[in-house]
Amino acid sequence: MKSARVVLSVDIGGTKCAVALARTDGEILARRSEPTRAAERKPEQVLAGLAAMAREAIADAGMAPGDVAGVGVSCGGPLDRERGVILSPPNLPEWKAVPVRAFFEEALGLPVRVENDANATALAEWRFGAGQGARHLVFLTMGTGIGGGIILDGRLVHGANDLAGEIGHQTILMNGPVCGCGKRGCLEALASGPAIARLARDSMMYGRHKRVLALAGGRPADITAAHVVQAAREGDPFACQILEEAGTYMGIGIANVIQILNPERVILGTIAVHAGDLILDPIRAAVAEYAWERSRQVCAIVPAALGDRAQDLAGVALWVED
Ligand SMILES: [Zn+2]
Numbered sequence: 001m002k003s004a005r006v007v008l009s010v011d012i013g014g015t016k017c018a019v020a021l022a023r024t025d026g027e028i029l030a031r032r033s034e035p036t037r038a039a040e041r042k043p044e045q046v047l048a049g050l051a052a053m054a055r056e057a058i059a060d061a062g063m064a065p066g067d068v069a070g071v072g073v074s075c076g077g078p079l080d081r082e083r084g085v086i087l088s089p090p091n092l093p094e095w096k097a098v099p100v101r102a103f104f105e106e107a108l109g110l111p112v113r114v115e116n117d118a119n120a121t122a123l124a125e126w127r128f129g130a131g132q133g134a135r136h137l138v139f140l141t142m143g144t145g146i147g148g149g150i151i152l153d154g155r156l157v158h159g160a161n162d163l164a165g166e167i168g169h170q171t172i173l174m175n176g177p178v179c180g181c182g183k184r185g186c187l188e189a190l191a192s193g194p195a196i197a198r199l200a201r202d203s204m205m206y207g208r209h210k211r212v213l214a215l216a217g218g219r220p221a222d223i224t225a226a227h228v229v230q231a232a233r234e235g236d237p238f239a240c241q242i243l244e245e246a247g248t249y250m251g252i253g254i255a256n257v258i259q260i261l262n263p264e265r266v267i268l269g270t271i272a273v274h275a276g277d278l279i280l281d282p283i284r285a286a287v288a289e290y291a292w293e294r295s296r297q298v299c300a301i302v303p304a305a306l307g308d309r310a311q312d313l314a315g316v317a318l319w320v321e322d
Pocket of ligand 1: 168169179180181182183186188189
């Protein structure tokens with residue numbers, strides 16, 4: 001790896017925006033964040049807020065913009081990476097064709113790289129987290145959605161128009177539940193956080209759901225994946241069964257990926273980190289059933305390692321070079 005440089009990471013999320021000044025070896029020097037408030041603020045105002053936080057973070061570290069090698073922007077896709085334009089992310093419905101790279105080049109006078117958040121987080125886990133040492137890996141978020149990033153032969157795979165790695169939208173179940181993307185039976189509609197909550201609501205019968213419902217304050221509509229995970233950690237059999245069902249779908253999706261890409265590591269985010277073996281066991285069992293032994297015996301399925309730092313390191317990883 002080349003000697004470490006200082007770069008600025010910019011994370012544009014649906015609920016929170018953050019900047020971090022960091023070295024390319026992963027050391028974070030300064031950070032700032034604020035709520036996105038996308039409903040009240042136009043995209044230009046959100047970007048101006050980020051540029052202001054960026055200048056503050058640079059000053060906090062006792063540096064000047066000239067000390068920074070570049071800016072790495074991570075945000076929800078779809079986006080046009082070549083042009084540095086955010087197209088229409090589901091988590092920011094008012095953002096349509098927003099030229100983020102041109103904005104930050106102008107506002108900060110620095111070169112800017114833009115990447116979708118799942119790809120950028122895949123790079124961050126590879127460089128700094130659970131993917132270190134691997135040359136072929138797949139990263140999957142398991143949160144509000146199931147985003148994916150693929151690294152093969154030590155390179156992030158983008159595809160013909162930046163849509164490679166949309167692993168959450170492979171079809172798992174013909175005529176299955178409707179997905180946020182409009183298709184039916186996508187992996188995301190069966191194993192994401194909202195899907196786990198829906199599985200719990202749909203399965204409430206014979207009073208077996210009492211612990212999950214109690215954690216949601218007695219309101220079925222308020223059940224989230226976090227309630228299911230918490231109840232499962234307490235040993236609640238109903239919650240464990242829900243995680244087993246979602247984990248089985250997830251495992252089938254991962255088996256397909258292993259069968260096609262032959263990765264040496266599959267790294268799973270949020271829910272896998274919180275639930276641990278409660279969901280990793282059914283995932284691994286389904287992979288054992290649906291992927292070739294020779295493919296899966298070289299592939300470790302592991303939880304993500306960066307936790308809250310992933311958001312800051314995603315943009316940093318765009319500037320790490322071999
Ligand atoms: Zn979908």
